[in-house]
Amino acid sequence: MTAVQTYEQRLGQLDRSVEDLQDGFLKAIEHLRQTPEADCSFEDHWEEIAQRMKGLRDEINAEDFDKDQLATLATALLDIRDLLEEDPRNNLDICDQLMIVLERIRHVVRDALDEHVAGVPGDVGMVMGDLDRWLKRVPDQAIAEVLGVDRRTLSRWRGQATQPRRELRVFVHLVAILRHNWDAEGIMAWFNRPRRELQGRRPAAVLNDPNWEDALIGAARSGRNQYGT
């Protein structure tokens, strides 16, 4: 009997698979560099790598990704197919492009893993479980104020398995991103600090407005990466 893998296990496995492929690919390039006249062992190794690249499609479970991520993955898989047809063995530029495409796949997988929240499609109790884990010691009152609900609503949600409300879904998505750089107190403070990307508004002030959803997600992600300011 095959055990059903969790979301994290599936994506973790895919992530490792792509990373192994990149390592093998770099080793093959090194081999080629040291022994320009490719021997049989190289040909076998290269063939295995090419087959694994083509086989990546079968390792991707569409349900694990959103629409944009799936579009990026589909384009990357097509690019791999096209690049392999150009026979990269004698062309370092093609090798470079293949490496970049593989990295694009890894980035999508990593984003999906980093921002995953259990239960978002239809189980508010599971969503609250993730929130409680990430916002330990934050009083319910503080969370309820940001969400614009009564404190008792949070307790009620913990015991339900219904679809989470939009505001909660956005809030927990933001927390899933912010937890990579902020402690719980810092996360709650983030919601109350005016931001340039929101034209000086506080995230908490626009959380309930669907028009600001993308800007909020972008603002949360922006704290993860150094940019030229």
Add this chain to the structure above:
Amino acid sequence: MARRPPTFVDQVVIAYRATSYDVPVWVSPNRRHGRWNIANQEPIAQYMSLDAEAPFAEMLRHENLRSESDASHYKTTIWQLQVDSGAIVDYSTFELAEAAGFDPEALVSDDYERCQAEARWLVSHNARGVLTPSAALPGSTSLTLFGPRVRVRWGTSVKLASSVPAQPISTGAPPTGLTDRVRYYGQREPRLEEYLRESSWREAGGRD
């Protein structure tokens, strides 16, 4: 009069970059605007610094964390990157930028439009990066590489144009005292002011 094409230098340096992702460089267009890039457009910009404090300063400026207390709730990982690249444009001082025909004030302005346009122009002349004064930490230097890069393990001999050996060196909150030295949005840039003062003094004949 048409501007002359940019001149390039080689850069073989250790650079530093703050990120909480498990890789420090990108292969897809940046998702948001930065000083040298427009969101979701080419060129991809990889932002880094030539010292390990400036990446924290960039984050403090971006997140507008002005007190030690606010900054203490933020943490990030500092990566070390082994950069070995040709075709780098050297605007590391206001003087060098101005001599190359680029407005030095734009380098540290809160409005990125002129730098974004300059990035497109530089890339159209095959530039692979640009050295500039850090707008977040006066006295520090930023290195922005253009185009996709892939992290390879530290110590790997680089074989592909996109490969950058990199490794994380620390994870934690910004150094104590840094908030006092960061230049936040809306604040003046003392080194630029000094440069402009000296420039106008020279233009006036260099006499008191």
